[in-house]
Amino acid sequence: MPAYFPKAVTREDRYLVSVEQYKQYHRDGFVKIEGLLSKEDIAALYEWAESLRLAGDKAPKTAAGEKDPLKAEFEAQTRVHMLSRREQVAEWAMLHPRVLDVLEALVGPDLYALQSMLFFNPPGKGGQGWHQDAYYIQTHPDTLIGAWMALEEVDEENGCLWVVPGSNHEPVYPPVHQSPSIHADGVFGDLRSVENVSHIDDEVNTLSQVVAQYPPAVPVPMKPGDILFFHSHLFHRSYPNKTQDRYRRSYVCHYCNGRSWVPWDHDGPYEGDSANHLHILARGSTHLPFAAPKFGTEVTLSSPEEAGGTLRMMGMENGMMMPMAVTKKE
Ligand SMILES: O=C(O)CCC(=O)C(=O)O
Numbered sequence: 118m119p120a121y122f123p124k125a126v127t128r129e130d131r132y133l134v135s136v137e138q139y140k141q142y143h144r145d146g147f148v149k150i151e152g153l154l155s156k157e158d159i160a161a162l163y164e165w166a167e168s169l170r171l172a173g174d175k176a177p178k179t180a181a182g183e184k185d186p187l188k189a190e191f192e193a194q195t196r197v198h199m200l201s202r203r204e205q206v207a208e209w210a211m212l213h214p215r216v217l218d219v220l221e222a223l224v225g226p227d228l229y230a231l232q233s234m235l236f237f238n239p240p241g242k243g244g245q246g247w248h249q250d251a252y253y254i255q256t257h258p259d260t261l262i263g264a265w266m267a268l269e270e271v272d273e274e275n276g277c278l279w280v281v282p283g284s285n286h287e288p289v290y291p292p293v294h295q296s297p298s299i300h301a302d303g304v305f306g307d308l309r310s311v312e313n314v315s316h317i318d319d320e321v322n323t324l325s326q327v328v329a330q331y332p333p334a335v336p337v338p339m340k341p342g343d344i345l346f347f348h349s350h351l352f353h354r355s356y357p358n359k360t361q362d363r364y365r366r367s368y369v370c371h372y373c374n375g376r377s378w379v380p381w382d383h384d385g386p387y388e389g390d391s392a393n394h395l396h397i398l399a400r401g402s403t404h405l406p407f408a409a410p411k412f413g414t415e416v417t418l419s420s421p422e423e424a425g426g427t428l429r430m431m432g433m434e435n436g437m438m439m440p441m442a443v444t445k446k447e
């Protein structure tokens with residue numbers, strides 16, 4: 118039996134993606150999996166996020182001498198990038214086996230973990246206008262996917278994500294005067310360019326004009342432990358937190374298929390033609406360079422030899438997706 122195969126399948130808490138969820142992701146560009154992370158896991162993440170926020174809280178003390186939790190220094194900064202390279206808990210959450218179980222079915226079986234962001238979005242802050250993630254993070258072939266983990270209840274009031282179902286089938290719209298970052302230059306006859314992508318104001322962010330060709334966008338309210346998996350061409354956005362007294366804490370990570378060339382690293386310039394060697398191989402195997410988890414988080418890797426061929430995710434008769442080894446014919 119291939120080494121990778123039983124190890125992944127026999128984990129007691131393994132999450133099995135249904136064929137319906139797989140189809141939904143590829144049809145609509147997103148799939149929300151409710152309760153994917155346990156209460157305990159979310160509590161650990163939430164406490165970690167809180168400890169960071171409070172450690173950065175340089176606000177004056179109240180009359181009673183207590184820190185005002187809503188006046189943290191993080192008001193100036195709604196998100197922190199790449200804590201997965203600095204903190205064990207951030208790496209653990211990015212490589213959480215149940216998150217990888219889903220990604221394995223949607224874009225795997227081989228997976229790179231590329232990026233992590235911890236959002237705080239205090240009252241009045243946060244929000245990002247219409248954009249497509251593949252514009253920012255290039256993978257060739259283009260297999261980027263986001264996992265948006267709610268650390269607390271998120272809704273329209275505190276700034277949940279909004280998505281345009283089906284817009285994942287769109288190409289990536291290049292900004293004016295820039296060649297496309299995902300598609301080869303000049304392959305489209307009519308691909309318009311856009312301006313001020315990610316700007317919160319639809320008047321200046323002209324990607325909103327393409328969004329307007331669709332039925333109205335839909336909000337994605339979530340509960341702690343729910344995870345939204347979303348395609349990197351999907352038009353999506355968030356609004357500032359409209360509440361007076363709630364944060365919007367979430368942990369958002371990006372991944373891609375382990376066979377993609379990744380000429381991108383969040384931390385800036387890297388040696389060589391690609392940054393693959395800096396990205397963690399989270400599952401499966403690859404012919405490309407890769408990094409090991411820095412804090413020793415366990416990942417389930419395989420080599421093609423051990424796997425007795427290559428692995429593919431297949432729809433089973435019971436409607437679930439399972440990894441199957443495909444043996445090479447001599
Ligand atoms: O959570 C947000 O407010 C925006 C996140 C987002 O758009 C992204 O991760 O691509």
